[in-house]
Amino acid sequence: MFTQRITAALAGATALSLALAGCGDSGGTSSSSGEAVTSLSILDYYNNEPDKSLVQKGLDACATKLGVTLQRETVPGADLIPKVLQQASSKTLPDVLMLDNPDVQQIAATGALAPLNDLGVSADGFTQGIVDATSHDGKLYGLAPVVNTIALFYNTKLLAEAGIQPPKTWDELRAAAKKLTKPGRYGIAFNANATYEGAWQFLPAMWTNGGDETDLTSPQVAEALQLWVDLVTSGSASKSVINWTQGDVKDQFVAGKAAMMVNGPWNIPSLNESPQVKWDVVQFPVNKPGQTPIAPLGGEAWTVPLNKDEAKQQKAADFVKCLSSDDNELAWAKARFTVPTRTALGPQYVKEVPSMKAFSEQVANARSRTGKLGEKWPDAAKVIYQAIQLALTGQASAQDAFKKASGS
Amino acid sequence: MVHAPTRPSRSEAPATQAVRRAGGRRRRSEDLTKLLFVLPAAIAMLALFGYPVVKNLVMSLQDYGLRTFFTGAAPFVGLDNYVTVVTDRLFSKALVNTALFTIGSIAFQFAIGLGLALFFRRKFPLSSLLRSLLLLPWLLPLIVSSATWRSILEQDNGILNRSLAGLGIINEPVPWLNSPSVALIAVIGVNIWIGIPFNVTLLYSGLSEIPDELYEAGSLDGATGWKAFLHITMPNLRAVAGVVLVLGVVYTIKVLDIILGLTGGGPANATQTLATQSYERSFVDFKFGEGAALSNILIVLSLLFAIVYLRGTRRAVDE
Amino acid sequence: MPDSTLRRGVFTAIGVLILCVMLFPVYWMINASLQPSGNTLTAGFLPLDPTFAGYRRALSEQGQNLVTSMIIALGTVVLSLLVSAPCAYALSQFRSRWVGAGLLAILVSQMIPGIVIANALYTAYENLGLLNSVPGLIVANCSSGIPFAILILRSFLQSLPASLVEAARVDGAGLVRAFVSIVLPISKNSLITAGLFTFLFSWSDFLFALTLTTKGDVRPVTLGIYQYLGTQVQNWNAVMATAVLSAIPAIVLLIAAQKYIAAGAIGGAVK
Numbered sequence: 001m002f003t004q005r006i007t008a009a010l011a012g013a014t015a016l017s018l019a020l021a022g023c024g025d026s027g028g029t030s031s032s033s034g035e036a037v038t039s040l041s042i043l044d045y046y047n048n049e050p051d052k053s054l055v056q057k058g059l060d061a062c063a064t065k066l067g068v069t070l071q072r073e074t075v076p077g078a079d080l081i082p083k084v085l086q087q088a089s090s091k092t093l094p095d096v097l098m099l100d101n102p103d104v105q106q107i108a109a110t111g112a113l114a115p116l117n118d119l120g121v122s123a124d125g126f127t128q129g130i131v132d133a134t135s136h137d138g139k140l141y142g143l144a145p146v147v148n149t150i151a152l153f154y155n156t157k158l159l160a161e162a163g164i165q166p167p168k169t170w171d172e173l174r175a176a177a178k179k180l181t182k183p184g185r186y187g188i189a190f191n192a193n194a195t196y197e198g199a200w201q202f203l204p205a206m207w208t209n210g211g212d213e214t215d216l217t218s219p220q221v222a223e224a225l226q227l228w229v230d231l232v233t234s235g236s237a238s239k240s241v242i243n244w245t246q247g248d249v250k251d252q253f254v255a256g257k258a259a260m261m262v263n264g265p266w267n268i269p270s271l272n273e274s275p276q277v278k279w280d281v282v283q284f285p286v287n288k289p290g291q292t293p294i295a296p297l298g299g300e301a302w303t304v305p306l307n308k309d310e311a312k313q314q315k316a317a318d319f320v321k322c323l324s325s326d327d328n329e330l331a332w333a334k335a336r337f338t339v340p341t342r343t344a345l346g347p348q349y350v351k352e353v354p355s356m357k358a359f360s361e362q363v364a365n366a367r368s369r370t371g372k373l374g375e376k377w378p379d380a381a382k383v384i385y386q387a388i389q390l391a392l393t394g395q396a397s398a399q400d401a402f403k404k405a406s407g408s
Numbered sequence: 409m410v411h412a413p414t415r416p417s418r419s420e421a422p423a424t425q426a427v428r429r430a431g432g433r434r435r436r437s438e439d440l441t442k443l444l445f446v447l448p449a450a451i452a453m454l455a456l457f458g459y460p461v462v463k464n465l466v467m468s469l470q471d472y473g474l475r476t477f478f479t480g481a482a483p484f485v486g487l488d489n490y491v492t493v494v495t496d497r498l499f500s501k502a503l504v505n506t507a508l509f510t511i512g513s514i515a516f517q518f519a520i521g522l523g524l525a526l527f528f529r530r531k532f533p534l535s536s537l538l539r540s541l542l543l544l545p546w547l548l549p550l551i552v553s554s555a556t557w558r559s560i561l562e563q564d565n566g567i568l569n570r571s572l573a574g575l576g577i578i579n580e581p582v583p584w585l586n587s588p589s590v591a592l593i594a595v596i597g598v599n600i601w602i603g604i605p606f607n608v609t610l611l612y613s614g615l616s617e618i619p620d621e622l623y624e625a626g627s628l629d630g631a632t633g634w635k636a637f638l639h640i641t642m643p644n645l646r647a648v649a650g651v652v653l654v655l656g657v658v659y660t661i662k663v664l665d666i667i668l669g670l671t672g673g674g675p676a677n678a679t680q681t682l683a684t685q686s687y688e689r690s691f692v693d694f695k696f697g698e699g700a701a702l703s704n705i706l707i708v709l710s711l712l713f714a715i716v717y718l719r720g721t722r723r724a725v726d727e
Numbered sequence: 728m729p730d731s732t733l734r735r736g737v738f739t740a741i742g743v744l745i746l747c748v749m750l751f752p753v754y755w756m757i758n759a760s761l762q763p764s765g766n767t768l769t770a771g772f773l774p775l776d777p778t779f780a781g782y783r784r785a786l787s788e789q790g791q792n793l794v795t796s797m798i799i800a801l802g803t804v805v806l807s808l809l810v811s812a813p814c815a816y817a818l819s820q821f822r823s824r825w826v827g828a829g830l831l832a833i834l835v836s837q838m839i840p841g842i843v844i845a846n847a848l849y850t851a852y853e854n855l856g857l858l859n860s861v862p863g864l865i866v867a868n869c870s871s872g873i874p875f876a877i878l879i880l881r882s883f884l885q886s887l888p889a890s891l892v893e894a895a896r897v898d899g900a901g902l903v904r905a906f907v908s909i910v911l912p913i914s915k916n917s918l919i920t921a922g923l924f925t926f927l928f929s930w931s932d933f934l935f936a937l938t939l940t941t942k943g944d945v946r947p948v949t950l951g952i953y954q955y956l957g958t959q960v961q962n963w964n965a966v967m968a969t970a971v972l973s974a975i976p977a978i979v980l981l982i983a984a985q986k987y988i989a990a991g992a993i994g995g996a997v998k
Contacts, residue, residue: 047953047956048962077957079937081694083937086849089477193672194677243558246959255766257564257768269960274764382693386676386677393586393587445813445902446813446817448809448813448814449810450814453873456873528742530738532739533739535738535739537982538743540981541746541978543927545753555963559755559766565767567755601749609923609924613883616916647886655837658838662838690842703840718830
């Protein structure tokens, strides 16, 4: 106990002197310690099992390869950014930082991250959507080894009973949802809550129909919102969608209270734990024939915060590069039901994990949320989820909701 | 403040005067001792709160954004943040909701809490055990109790609607958390549930400090039942009831977790309060200056209430 | 008197009924903890087909966290009461123009959002080496414990008859001795009440635990619960089980503490 406190005090003193050293040395000259880098600190939000251990495996493999030891800290998802800000203001950012991909540009814009191009890391061969998300002002700031997206899960047994094929168009979706709705069961479940998650779930409909975050008052966007409104007002989806998280949506689906759901592949392990539910996945339906289903890209990128210690910064960049090696991408993709970002790995991956076929197809055309608006994306996302809330609670029509939500 | 509300009116006992006369040297050393009574707490308060208060004030006058954490640059913008948050279209709604939430919560928590405290004062088997168990909800992490309440209040499958329908009280499921006109009531209801144990326990302790002799003497004068409550219980409970109310308001006005856990401020902003708005501005929009401005407005509001309370106690002293 | 026995029986019945209503959500949580899904979507009123997987997991993974929570909460109670009892006595009995200002300052401290305090403490702890330490978390939790205890204790001490202390003073006891040997013993009730809530505040703290720890070695159970709540996947079954399990030792403690309140009423001591 006592020795622990002494160690803590010493560690504190070291941190303080490092911080002071950092303050004094603002000339930008390298203060490379000259010694070999033996350890890297990491911050991420894979705080729950099994993800925590699965990610650890990949991290350990690269650590062994680069001959370093790791100090990893994990925090709950919602607390990552507050933690990063706190560490930023006390100059204690980790050597390697995981960020949710839509946050990368915002953090990069503050000048906190090292451009990876200068450190010998490139994103050649990666799916374009994710490169857009992790680049800012033409420079690459992070690499996402694996990504995910959302698509349409359906209960194969319930659809077969009703004699319905998985819907390919919105009309088919409306009809199928209606037909699948029975007492105690809704045709479809999705998340339309007042958070970024609610906005994210709306994007497949919005983007597939040609809507765009740069012009939210367009008829294409309104049409997409009308789809959500129709599903709820017709009783094919619960009124509770305005309060559901994606986790709630999954629970409804597993409990047999919803025949279809919009959700992501991270649910597959828990779906597999409920063998009574037989399911499959298709891409999100299109409004009109000829449209391509476009969904948002999810997943986390690994970045390197700027570091005075150049040797350490280089090591961290090498580490990030290693995490996106072919081997590691495949290993993580298989273990965690995500899609590898190196497009060349796609065919082999789908062969090995057939349940990820629809998601892999969906990822091929997926877009990143921050691709067009960059750090302005959160403002647009806020308008989106507020408009959805207004429309689904009957306070505005689908046509007016976006105007009203943006306050104009 | 010249007049300090230090203690209830009570004529000074002769003993005090005797002590007072005991000479200046002893008084000085006693003043020092008195200081020592307060010093540890004063240091703790200053260390724990001094910096945050000042920081929050300064921050509210700055353009303090995501960038500030990395670069340290936070230009002063005067009262811009206050103007921005006050002219926001959600401000008046959040203000009204905050008032409804606080008044609704406190009124019911206190009334029910006092009722239960009086009830548990009656001596009956298991009363102390039952009273202790009443605190159980406070041992649950808020994330768990709000998740549980969400499932209870769920429109289609929630046990509340199922039970009410089963009893024939309702025909249509009540959209507890789904309708902008009902959600605030539901959220207040949950907050009342959370606050009751706090009120019961403190008021009960207050009640048990009232000497039984007072009631015995009162009953001789014919003060029983309501009369005893009005003329014996209420006056003697005033100090404790006052602090329960003022702390209740101070804590309720800044309630955040439970609203975020139940509705996240929705549906369609129906349950936004100043506290949730302040949180949103700081940690969703990363406009920390505006968030600080809102939380300072919140502090001023509860400060006004605290001053009213302090005046109240002072009047009680002067009576 | 059979009549009075009957009446008291009725009161007990009413008491049990009130408790059932108040604790229904707790029951519902227990019900959820026994469902494999961790939710009550398809659950009946009774968990007829219970699973104990969540409990097994919680028991094997959260034991250490539970001990940590307990140490921190008890430490906070002790430190808060040590600091606040003398201060509360001073504020209730000493005459000074500063009393009003002091009270106001204490009240204001309770209005500050916790996150503001947590962020300020982080920077300070970083320099003091108090991050990831039990003492650090105890001090942080005192930020809610001390002001609360001062206000509560003061409101109780106000009704303390001044004659009691003065009698002792005449007998030659100093201020400190009078406080320790007279004021504290007869304030047992209010000390326990204040301590009770200080315990509860500290027990339920999540914010300080999250902000002021960076490693897994010091982790209260409120934070430990988050290892089941991922960003995308939540294991509610284990979450609910952990919540139930962690409430058990604490409620035993609370019941023991509350017994004293009934026992030591001030009336007896004042006579």
